[in-house]
Amino acid sequence: MVKRILSLAFLALMTLHCLCQDFNRKGILRAQATISPGYYLSNGLSDITVHGDLEYFITDRISLRGDGYYLVNYLGDAGAMDERMTLYSGFSYYLTEGKALSPFVGIAPGVGIATGDELYFQQNQIQYVSNEPGVFPLISTVVGCYYFAGKWFHIFGQARFSAGTYTTEFSAHKAGQLQLSFGLGFNLSTRKKSD
Amino acid sequence: MRTLLLTLAAALSMQLAVAQDQPERGYKGHLSLGLRTTSSLFMHDQQPGIGAGGQFRIGVAKRINTEWFADYIQSNISDLGSRKDAHIGWSVMFYPFKLDGKVVPYAMAGHCFDYTRIHSFAGDVNPGKRWSSATQAGIGTHIPLHDAFDVTVQGQYMVHLGHDIHYHIEGSGNQQALQIGESSGASLEGHLLLTLSMNLYLSELW
Numbered sequence: 001m002v003k004r005i006l007s008l009a010f011l012a013l014m015t016l017h018c019l020c021q022d023f024n025r026k027g028i029l030r031a032q033a034t035i036s037p038g039y040y041l042s043n044g045l046s047d048i049t050v051h052g053d054l055e056y057f058i059t060d061r062i063s064l065r066g067d068g069y070y071l072v073n074y075l076g077d078a079g080a081m082d083e084r085m086t087l088y089s090g091f092s093y094y095l096t097e098g099k100a101l102s103p104f105v106g107i108a109p110g111v112g113i114a115t116g117d118e119l120y121f122q123q124n125q126i127q128y129v130s131n132e133p134g135v136f137p138l139i140s141t142v143v144g145c146y147y148f149a150g151k152w153f154h155i156f157g158q159a160r161f162s163a164g165t166y167t168t169e170f171s172a173h174k175a176g177q178l179q180l181s182f183g184l185g186f187n188l189s190t191r192k193k194s195d
Numbered sequence: 196m197r198t199l200l201l202t203l204a205a206a207l208s209m210q211l212a213v214a215q216d217q218p219e220r221g222y223k224g225h226l227s228l229g230l231r232t233t234s235s236l237f238m239h240d241q242q243p244g245i246g247a248g249g250q251f252r253i254g255v256a257k258r259i260n261t262e263w264f265a266d267y268i269q270s271n272i273s274d275l276g277s278r279k280d281a282h283i284g285w286s287v288m289f290y291p292f293k294l295d296g297k298v299v300p301y302a303m304a305g306h307c308f309d310y311t312r313i314h315s316f317a318g319d320v321n322p323g324k325r326w327s328s329a330t331q332a333g334i335g336t337h338i339p340l341h342d343a344f345d346v347t348v349q350g351q352y353m354v355h356l357g358h359d360i361h362y363h364i365e366g367s368g369n370q371q372a373l374q375i376g377e378s379s380g381a382s383l384e385g386h387l388l389l390t391l392s393m394n395l396y397l398s399e400l401w
């Protein structure tokens with residue numbers, strides 16, 4: 001019991017320490033690559049994507065970022081898209097000023113490129129078609145948090161909600177997802193030492 | 196009524212009076228580049244669409260800016276077909292109020308070209324296609340989050356002039372099908388566009 005209380009107290013102190021640590025994000029260039037599980041909001045399917053991003057802080061509280069996701073595989077049943085790549089570009093707003101612990105919200109329009117094989121029924125026959133790559137627009141919001149643990153590394157966790165529809169010549173499939181990403185990221189400062 | 200009009204006139208005068216002290220250059224010579232997300236609403240058949248695109252802006256005077264944009268919008272027609280619109284055009288933006296506030300409202304008007312393609316998922320219906328010319332007008336506001344970055348929200352009504360392209364849904368339940376028709380006569384078709392964009396200021400050109 002005493003050990004548990006001491007452990008909790010230690011954890012609380014460490015959290016408080018993290019919250020109070022100063023870190024000026026202006027001029028920071030950060031990047032990461034990770035495996036991201038995704039959940040399709042329309043049909044409950046799940047997939048795994050490789051997620052990479054690049055972000056630059058134009059001020060301590062505002063950053064510009066680009067994200068890319070590439071489909072690796074589905075978990076369980078397969079979806080309509082055999083191959084899919086989505087790219088987003090937008091900005092994020094950070095809720096704390098000058099702190100290492102950096103919760104944020106962001107918004108980013110994007111574009112998806114996907115291919116998929118499908119069956120369709122025409123003239124009393126089932127036809128099989130391999131679709132050409134389809135391009136579809138997307139809109140997304142992202143919420144997350146970074147902890148800048150030092151000059152070169154940070155820990156991150158984020159969730160992206162996206163909305164859009166993948167359309168082929170024969171069908172439409174809602175492509176909106178909830179995608180989770182977490183892991184270790186890398187950062188470096190582009191500020192001059194005099195700044 | 197007279198009191199209301201006098202109050203509105205006084206408020207507008209105060210805004211314009213404050214504008215005398217605005218930054219000298221305003222938007223003159225500003226070059227910015229941005230991305231946008233667009234929602235197309237209230238078309239005659241009530242099918243909303245989502246789109247993405249980009250724009251750049253060049254300021255021609257202190258209170259006049261120009262925006263040159265392109266976007267691609269996709270709409271799902273009741274899971275029976277799809278409509279795709281691509282716009283490329285330009286707008287002129289007029290800033291009647293303060294230029295250095297937390298929001299910078301503007302009125303806008305412009306012109307664009309549009310390519311529309313409607314196809315049915317049934318596969319045995321010819322797609323409808325057309326090029327059209329359009330005019331648009333609306334209002335919006337910049338929300339400057341930084342000297343070099345702003346978020347812009349705008350709503351505009353766009354009216355297209357081109358040959359008629361229409362579609363309707365026939366049948367019911369699982370037997371529904373999308374029928375597409377075109378006619379050579381000119382027609383007007385309007386829709387409301389809501390756009391959220393993010394813009395990065397790059398340079399002053401002059």
